[in-house]
Each structure stands twice: as C-alpha cells, then as structure tokens.
Amino acid sequence: MIEGVLRSRHSSHAAFMGALxxxxxxxxxxxxxxxxxxxxxxxxxxxxxxxVTGCSYEPTSKGYFTATCRGDFRSDSGAIAAKNVTVSFQRSSDVEITPMAGRQWRAQLRSIDDRNAELVKPQWNIWTLVFIAEAVLGAWLIAQAVWLSRRLSG
Structure with a gap:
C-alpha cells in the first residue's frame, strides 16, 4: 500500500514537472x-x-591593411542622407579593399550626426540561428508531450 502511494506521488510529481x-x-x-x-x-x-567615393589604405605591422573609405550615406528610411561619411576596417590584402567608385556597402551610423559608419553584416545569420533554435525547442516540446501523454496514460 505504501509503495502505491509513493508511486502515485512520484508519478504526479513527474507529470507536473513535465507539464511545467x-x-x-x-x-x-x-x-x-x-x-x-x-x-x-x-x-x-x-x-x-x-x-563609396574613394578609399585609402595603409599596411599594418602584421601584414594586414587598414582601409579608410569615404562615401555618401543614405538610410533605408530616407531620414538620414550624409556626405563624406567614413568607414574603416582591416583586410588581409589591398586587392580586397580597393573598390571601384560607386560600390555600395550596407552600413550603419550610431546617430544622425555621426559621420563614422560601421559595416553591417548580413542579417540572415540571426534568423538562421532563430530557426535552428526554434526547431530544436519544437522537437524537444513534441518529445516532452509524447513522454507526458505516455506517463499519464500508463
């Protein structure tokens, strides 16, 4: 009789934790x-x-090149249009950082008055991570639901 009570309590506790x-x-x-x-x-x-209107670059001591490029920036919303905006970054060769005038890069300004931009990485990366996380959590949720239904019916 005591075993039955203990099993019942353990089973209801496990079901509660599974549902939680x-x-x-x-x-x-x-x-x-x-x-x-x-x-x-x-x-x-x-x-x-x-x-981009033009770039200059300088070699660094470790074999990389620091590029400083200037150009005209226009925000996606159209609220910001700025001339003479600069962006700096490093590359392993000068071939990679000598763009033709007119090349367009995705960039971001910290504020409306800022004239130093940062290059923007593609945003699909974050959505790929979200999709993977959602798939893993969804599979776990399904497995948990199957476990709980078996626990409650058995």
Missing amino acids: LMVALSLTMLYIPLHAAAHLATSSRNTGVLT
Whole structure:
C-alpha cells in the first residue's frame, strides 16, 4: 500500500514537472523570435547604404591593411542622407579593399550626426540561428508531450 502511494506521488510529481517544462519550452519558443525581431528593429534604425567615393589604405605591422573609405550615406528610411561619411576596417590584402567608385556597402551610423559608419553584416545569420533554435525547442516540446501523454496514460 505504501509503495502505491509513493508511486502515485512520484508519478504526479513527474507529470507536473513535465507539464511545467512544456510551458517553459512554449514560452521560450515565443520569446526567441520576438526578441530577435526587436533586436533587428533597434539595430536597423540608422542602417542604410554607403556609396563609396574613394578609399585609402595603409599596411599594418602584421601584414594586414587598414582601409579608410569615404562615401555618401543614405538610410533605408530616407531620414538620414550624409556626405563624406567614413568607414574603416582591416583586410588581409589591398586587392580586397580597393573598390571601384560607386560600390555600395550596407552600413550603419550610431546617430544622425555621426559621420563614422560601421559595416553591417548580413542579417540572415540571426534568423538562421532563430530557426535552428526554434526547431530544436519544437522537437524537444513534441518529445516532452509524447513522454507526458505516455506517463499519464500508463
């Protein structure tokens, strides 16, 4: 009789923990894409296109080249249009950093008055990570639901 009571308590505790885990997984699956979208919206306020007018570069002591390029920046929203914006970065050879005038790069300014841009990496990377995380959490949630249904029916 005592064994039956202990099994019953253990089974109900396991079912409760399983259900709690399912709720946590579901909330996490909702949070991840919403957080990623908010992050992208915040980071893309001053993002746009830098049209290169010219670059200069200097070799560094370790065999790399530091490029300083100038150009005209226009934000995606059209709210910012700035001339003589600079962007600096390093490359392993001068061939990679000697662009033709008119080449366009994705860039971002920190503020409306800023004239030093940063190059923007493609945003598909974050969505790829979100998709992978969602797939893993979804598979875990399904496995947890199957486990819980078997636990409750057995």
